[in-house]
Amino acid sequence: MKFGFQSLEGRIATLFLVLIIVLQVLGLVVIQKGIENNARASIATELTNGEKVFRKLMEQNAQQRRFSAQVLARDTGFVQAVGSDGSGDRETIHSALENSARRAGADLTMLIDGERKVKVSTGVRQAPALEQLVFGLLDQAEDGDGASAVALVDNKPFQIVVMPVKAPITIAWVVMGFAIDRQLAIDMKELSALEVAIFARDTAGTWLPVESTVPPGAVGAMAASLQNRSASHTLDVDIDGNMYSARVVDIGRAGDRGASVMLARSIEEAMGEYARLEHRLMLLTIIGIVVAALASVLTAKRIAQPLRQLADIARRLERGDYRAQSGFERDDEIGALAKAFDSMRDGIAKREQEISRLAYWDPLTNLPNRAQFVLLLNEALADAKKHEQPVFVLMMDLDRFKHVNDVMGHNFGDALLRQVAGRLQLRLAEAHAGAHVARLGGDEFAVLLPGSSLAAACSIAASIQQALEQPLSLDDQTVDIGAGLGIAGYPLHGIDAEALMSMAEVAMYNAKQRNDGAVVYDPAIDKSSETSLSLLTELRNAIERNEFRLHVQPKMKLDTGAVVGVESLVRWAHPVRGNVFPDEFIPFAEQTGFIRVLTHWVLEQSAALCHEMAAKGINLKVSVNLSTRDLLDQDLPNKFMDILQRHQVAPESFCLEITESAIMDDPVRAQQTLERLHAMGVDLSIDDFGTGYSSLAYLKRLPVDELKIDKSFVLNMENDIGDTKIVRSTIDLGHNMGLRVVAEGIESEAVWQLLAALGCDEGQGYFMSRPIPGDKLIDWIRNWKPPVRSALPYASADHTVS
Template sequence: MLFMNRLQTRIFGFFVLLLIAVQAFSFWMAYYSYNKLEKQQLDNRMSVAEKVFRSEFDNRNHYLSIFAETAAKDFGLKEIFIDGEQKSFLIALNNHRGRIGANMAMAISKDGKVIGQLVNEMNDAGKSKVKIGSEQGTHTALMLEQSMADFDSLYRLDGKIYQLRFATLKSGSTTIGWVGFGFVVDSNLASLMEDQTGLPTGFALSSELTPPQFLAHSGIDIASNIKAVLGSFLQKGTENEDYLLWSLPLGQLGNQSLYAYMYLPRADVLKALQKQWWRQLWLVLLMLPVSLFAAFGISGSITKPIMRLIEQAKFIAQGNYDAKVKPSSTLELAQLAHEFTEMQTAILSREKKIVHQAFHDTLTNLPNRNELERLVSEWIQNGSHVIVCLLNIRRLTDVNVTLGHMVGDEVIKEVGHRLENMNNVDLVCRLSGDEYALALKDFDDVGISTLLQRIQLQMAKRYCYQDVSLHLQLTVGVSILKSNLGLSQLLQQANTAMQHAKANKLDFVIYDPKIDQHTLETFELVNALTSAIENNELVLFYQPKLCLEKKKVVQVEALVRWLHPQKGTIPPDVFIPIAEKTGQMNTLSRWVIIAAIKQYHKWRSEGIELSIAVNISAENLKDSEFCQWLLNTVEQLKMPVSALTLEITEDAVVEDPESAIMQLSHWRDRGLKLSIDDFGTGYSSLGQLKQLPVHEIKIDRSFIQHLMSNDEDKIIVNSTLELAHNLGLSVVAEGVENLETLEWLTEHNCEMAQGFYLSRPIPEDELAQWLLSSHFSYIKPKIH
């Protein structure tokens, strides 16, 4: 019997030796890991507690500093401070103190007099009570201006120690005093730190000559034996075998230093670790017999199927590739049977793979154009009603250029996955790089708009790949089967509809014969644009920009309009793309710049001082001659460089970052002010933004219009403001449509705003009248 089952015996013996080796190694690793983990556990516990304490204490200092700065900027507080009305000042000072729950508020005049000092303490009934501090009305040498610059955050008052931070009160550029707020360093703070760190925490005063004075401690009073250990540690740095000890000097008070300390019995840390070690040891011992039993079962399960596979050779010899292997007790020729089975499987797999590749896309595994033609042609022949939709992923080229083709491929797969999961769609195909097709059989024409809206909603869900958040959008063209149409005509019509949707920035368009006529009109505009520039059919409108700090209009944005003699006013989103595609962008931009400079001089002659912002396209940045022409024109027409701002979109920089940065740097070196327009809608990286030699960014209107009703937009705008300010850039917010939005932007230190709430773009003659009537007017014009 042993001889007949020799393969199983060898497998079982191998498993036994392997399992014994593995178990022995596991036991050794467990013991080694326990010793190593014991030391790491002790070190990590105290290290984590230290980081948490430092962070919490520093945050309190930072919070006090920020709030003191905020209070110092309060115009009302400064006005009462200057007037010297003490009661009103103390009330205002207490209101600020109460906002952050500070335990002390303090104001000092320029000559060092404490003109306001409020202390919040607990009375005998355990309730909070605010009283005037003992230094009220006294003079202190500490508050000289030089002392304030070096002031430490610790302050002693009436036997208590406070974290105190000051900010300078200024009237204009003149220092009139200081205002500060503080938190008391007491047992409540110690308890808070214990909650954060999990370690008993306290504060003590110590010096080299005197024993430590324990001021506050978390929880119950500290035991005398622990006091002795801590005293020796604080004074001499002596470690202890039974306790983990930590201290941090927080500051100097006279000849004493204030220390924070934490401690933890070593046994408390290692108790759980010891239990874990014993559990692991017992687990290793128990797993040995179980593993041996499993090895015996595995050896049997391996040999039995091998014996049965010999039957497969008979079926392969008969040409039967689909036959199943019957149970068998034969042990010989098992390897030969296995190879025959693998050969059978490989042949079947290759045949299926070839067929699949012919009708499916390799990246998304969706059906391809061949499958679309096969299936839709069959539907048409059977008389079914067919609808074909072509879908194009917006800005995929930008994704590939900015983030790489790997991310672009992930976007393509994600779009395909979302389309595949849509209901009521009979076929989803990928036709090319960024193009998909949907085929609908016997679908109600009335419901097609609803289906397309559901598709856009499905795409609107944020897609994140490796911490990059992308907004997926599709442009869709739809063709509905009419009589005597084939698939090629359906696809052509759907493509025409899709191109029309792209040109008009629509989510989807259902094919209509009139669309082709619109295409002819576009060609007519191409030919008419050149003559429009030559015949002065273009005109500039101006939209005011409000300086939020001064609440005055200091700048306008010049926006070009085409007054066509037959078609009326043509908006820029129609003819500017034509100019870009036909190489007329430089000519158009030159006309706009010259017209804007002339308008600037005309306004100055009328007493109106406004700087002007002009848009520059990607085509302009690519032309070095245009860049030099602009500088020469500004100089020749005597336009102050400080009065001209050039606005460049993110996409213009992304197309060729190296060339764009070089041109922008040249402009900036000559004194021109540069601005990034529509910030947040492109795919420029933070690294590129840091390298761009610009002065300001304009947050796109899509983030501003719903700012007061969308918390996500608030987060994005606030983060953008902080990022820009940290990089030394100013910020302009587009799309301000109500007072609430304007006030929110003002509170968050946005520099400038523009939008319909202030004014729509208006002609230059109407702007003068608007300046006269608007309370935002910066300089009232002289109307002749």
């Protein structure tokens, strides 16, 4: 195999090489950065030390010059001349000053008399700034036996020394000025190896070069850098194409004027030694890369060659040839991999048959699984198309199997599935010789009936249901179990395996919903499923788009007609269908579990309405219906309390209505939820009382406060003695149990009066008001006029209901 980037060898070698190059380059970058930082640090140190050396040099010069001035100030003849006021003495003083200046190398001299006036001066004209500086040094010179400073004279810096003349008190001061010239710059360069430039700043703020050790053409660049510098004393300067790091030392200032010295160090010279080191490192890096490249290629070949041989063995294993041996005798990881290949070859050979069985057979029941059933169905369809024969598929799902699992455990459930499989096999062996039964998963089974008619398929389905209806005995436990069956066939319903199984499944779920034996697939069932799916999506969107509306139906006391409460109802303002009534979506919401979301919405809106009414002085008890799924929600009390707290509504303002059938679906969990709600202070009501299946013994234990008589008994009670008897008995029962009794469905004044005569506490119905929008309730209450209580001929209802 050729060495290339696409090969493993090429990739390994390339990877190693790239890593080495990256590491070397990173190392060089880090080293170069370190070199630059070290050079910069070294230059900064040199400049700092240079500044110290320069100031020391200035101090030494000042000390020497103070000594020269001191020699003159202590000369006896000079002191006598200064003490005299004659003109001859002035000439003596002038001569002495000139002689001392010549010996000391001073460029200017002055004698300041005791009245602090310039008596004699030589060498330079008087300047106000100079005199001001000198006068400021007099006291310092007298106290410290001399003083020095830097002054600007004609835009040139001078080092000024002042020495008092005492006889024995101070009678005058000798002043000498020394120009800071090129010699100082040269001395500084010899001491520190730094380039030196002296500048003076005029009153316009322009820096003027005085002396420097750099070529004249470079001084202008240095002056420009001074002109543009910030507050920092360190800056970079380009001098004749070479970068210098410079430090500015201020040596004198008088108002806007001043003098500074720039000390500069060549960056290139400072980094020269480092650059040579960097070149050596680059050479070593190149040599290292070459050596590493050779080593990586050799290593890659050593790794990849055995792997190619193992890949060839793997391809032979793929073809089912398990005779190939690796033949490696190595103690490294490659040898271990070769041994693992040999072990894998043996394991694959032993497990292939088992894997094939597990892939197509259910290990629990030893029946074909879904994959095998699809293969069998495809074969049957192919044969049926060839011979123009029908094929039918039966799909079944066991009833209550999850409950069995939850109560009896999964081991019991597995044993039950095995018994079901045995019964199916036995019944099909008797009914259809060519039938196949399979377990598709969970508690779903499927039956393949090749060459069968629809009538025969229905007959076999009925036989299977009959077999499953017989109780199953396991571990001294008898279990009743049934199944929902769906039937679909070729060519009646579909032409391929996937379509037939999907149709049979749709029919099966329809059979479980109808609880009416086996169901043959009908396209209308699928359409209904699509409609249901669309309805669920629309319900979810309705919550998000705020399409639901809260309506309420008032509840009155039948003896006085006073409005004491309302029942909250929901309406759906659909953007396309218009107003959708609850009967059209509530059952579906309960079936899909969306009812919990809807109940939460109604509770939220009802609490908001209750708070609004209370703020306007109207205190009503709001009734809200709870479904079976709501009662099974153990977190419902916490959710409801959160709603009440957010809207600042007392629990006593609510009455939650539940139906008898909802309670009986899971009495234990329902009672736990009701007890927690009742403990909060919420009233509970049994809705549609008389239509459920609960026992009075069980209802006696429920923490309820109200019974609502179903409207089916109220609507026609003025004309039906039987309904009247039922209503009267229910009222007496409720009162005997200490409950409030409410009648719903009052649609006439006669029924109102009859219920009042029978002692019914409250009522609601179309006679008083149809459900109205919640925001219209206040206006309705203000306009409500209850009927006058009349003495009916059957007010006592004795002869009517006896």
